Amino acid sequence: MSVLVFTLLVAAGSLVAGFLGALTGLGGGVVLVPLLAILFKVDIRYAIGASLVAVIATSSGAAAAYVKEGFTNIRVGMFLEIATTLGALSGAFLATRIPAPALAIVFGLVLLYSAYLSSRTRPLPPANEEPDPLATRLKLNGSFPTPNGVRHYFVRRVPAGFGLMFGAGTLSGLLGIGSGAVKVLAMDQAMRIPFKVSTTTSNFMIGVTAAASAGVYLRRGYIDPGLAMPVMLGVLAGSLLGTRVLVKAQTRSLRLVFAVVIAILGVEMIYKGLSGKI
């Protein structure tokens, strides 16, 4: 395959991944690496490097829009970024020591878990509880605009959230994904932050988290410009398109279809890893 054909095909695939990722809220990164590794036979380390670059682009692009809407809790984001960036750094160093087949297996397991999470319905938001002393001390409690006026919320279980965030950062650095699913889990389930605030703050943090591991990947020679270029531009265009149509689309069934695709890719990655074909 010539560079021109390869570039155009990878750009088209990344565009679809970015589009579906934005539409379903699952992010494009999670399907990018298996797409590159399985369909385009790219070495998984190059694939992870390119995906990381795309993750920074989409997260920063979307965060720019969300931050101005006033849902993002910047203090929660900054505080938890201590955990995610340290995690990302350890994940990136871990990635340089783990053999490619093992990386593929870990990736497959994460894909299966993401598929499970996205197909599950969310429990109802809990009633407002007492303010947590640690969260109050750290000034994490916040508010956001609703049609019926400003709603205040109290953040809870800070240590559990912080620990989960370190894990999310490690996965992000190890696999080149945004790991938005784990970040939302930490904020929405553990710390009891309202869902809309969790998703926008998670997105706000993804760019910084990915930048923390991208530096290590760049210095280790894992980021190839010829591959990163179509991936970054394709995902960016796809996700911009996705957020445009998001308002009109029925995403429930689409999420389910995407979850099935992710699960299939997960099984495929585990199989390739076990049989050493990656």
Next chain:
Amino acid sequence: MTIWAKWTDQKTEEIIGNLLRAGVLLAAMVVSAGAILYLVRHGEAPADYRIFRGEPTDLRHVRGILKNTREGHARGIIQLGVLLLIATPVVRVAFSVFAFALEKDRMYVIFTLIVLSVLMYSLLGA
């Protein structure tokens, strides 16, 4: 001094939003420019990413990438765009240090400085 005195979270959010948008836009433009050069010059060459070789040292650090860009190498220009993209969240964090300092929030200045040093360590190495 009146602008500084009335500094609010909302103002910070607005500037951060613009900063992120500008960074991504600039990076995408540089990558696109490099892409055109790269495809015109090397479009016919075979593409093969099956075997991991690692990038040449020139494309691994800031100085090498800048040198490649000055010499007009297509892959160097794309890598410069990638570097600008990685720098965007770093600049955002650096701005947050400044914004929290204006709000006289010493605790968050320290938190943000920790994040900034992790990022600098990752990008520039020990």
